[in-house]
Amino acid sequence: MTDVIAGANAPRRKLTAALMQRVSSGLHLGLLRYGERLPSTRTLAREFSVDPRVVLAAYRSLEARGIVELRARSGIYVAAPAASGKASAPIESAWLIDVLADAMGHGVPALDFSERVRRSMQTLRLRATVLECNDDQLFSVSDELKADYGLDVSIVDIDSMNGDLPVEARQADCVVTTAAHAEEGRRTAQQLGVPSLVLSMCDDLFAEVERLLQLEEVYFVVTDTRFEAKLKRIFQDIPGSHNLRVLINGHDDLDSIPVTAPAYLTRLTRRNIGAAPLLQRVIPEARVFNDSSIRMVLDFV
Incomplete structure (x- = not known):
């Protein structure tokens, strides 16, 4: 029975992911604005060759995440961002319930959760060396590592390495790069005796x-x-x-x-x-690392 239900929900989950990608990318590419009306369920049903009810269910999933807003007898709109530090109460509550329930399932009492997180993220001041071949990606990767994970970062332009690393880069606890330079990253990490993190972005x-x-x-x-x-x-x-x-x-x-x-x-x-x-x-993205890369960095930290 569980497999049957999962199979029935598969089209909705796939469409939800596609619509979330389209809304998010539309904002970052300047094609959408907060509060702008989105295509109707019938329009999307024709585009994706699904039942309009599947589209509506996908939109409702996005509404639960605070991405869109369904207005009665009006349509579906890009949800306005919550005020800084003031996430929508229902959305925040649902998210926290999921996080705490998962923590308790792993044996962490709800009242101990915040202290466990604090200890995990603040035990050490870790250092990362970022390898890339252009200033745009060097900046994006290092900026996210510093802002989201609290890492001290040294950046190294691969085109300027000349076979050697600066002194500060050799003191790294990990080497970070992207798929285009995975081999250079692994080779450098091996020389330093530290892990290599190959991240995907955007x-x-x-x-x-x-x-x-x-x-x-x-x-x-x-x-x-x-x-x-x-x-x-x-x-x-x-x-x-x-x-x-x-x-x-x-x-x-x-x-x-x-x-x-x-x-x-x-x-x-x-x-x-x-x-x-x-x-x-053109609205800036909150972060550039994809989900698997976020988990990779968190696992290292």
Whole structure:
């Protein structure tokens, strides 16, 4: 019976994930705004070839997570973000209940949970060396490691290594890189006698970009020309790759980006861009690591 129920719920779970990806990426690409109306259940039922009730169930799942808002006799809208530090009470309560219930299932009393978390995250000041070949990704990876996990970070531009690491980079407790430089990361980690963490980033965003490239031009605004070349390699075999447009901040005219076109700004570009109008319509992502990478870093910490 359990297998039958799980099978019946599979279309809803798959659609929920697809819609969550589309809403999140739409915000980060400037295609959606908070409070904007989303496609109706009938429209999406036709697009995904499912029953409208499956779409409605998926939308309700997203509403429970605070991603969309269902308004009676009006439609479905992108939910406005909660005020800083004030998450929606029902959403926060449901999330905490799930976390605490899972903790208790692993033998951790609810009243001890916060202390267990504090001890896990603050026992040591860990150091990471980040290897990458461009300033945009070096900044994104190191910024997230520092902000979300409290790691001390040294960054190393692979193109400037010359076979040796700076002194501070050799004091790392782990080496962090991305799949493109997994071999260099593992080799460096082996030399230092520390773990190597190969992280994946922006999976949902890149999946949505692949879909959009078949329909229209998609813009990336980066700081380092080497990341421009890397993006072109990433998408070169994707249908519609000719629609990829990569602009360099400080060199290209960002005002040339059509106001309705999907556009993504790297974190480094966002920091350096100043008061460009593009910032007003392209919402920054909360984090760039994917779920498996988040778990990998937490497991190390």
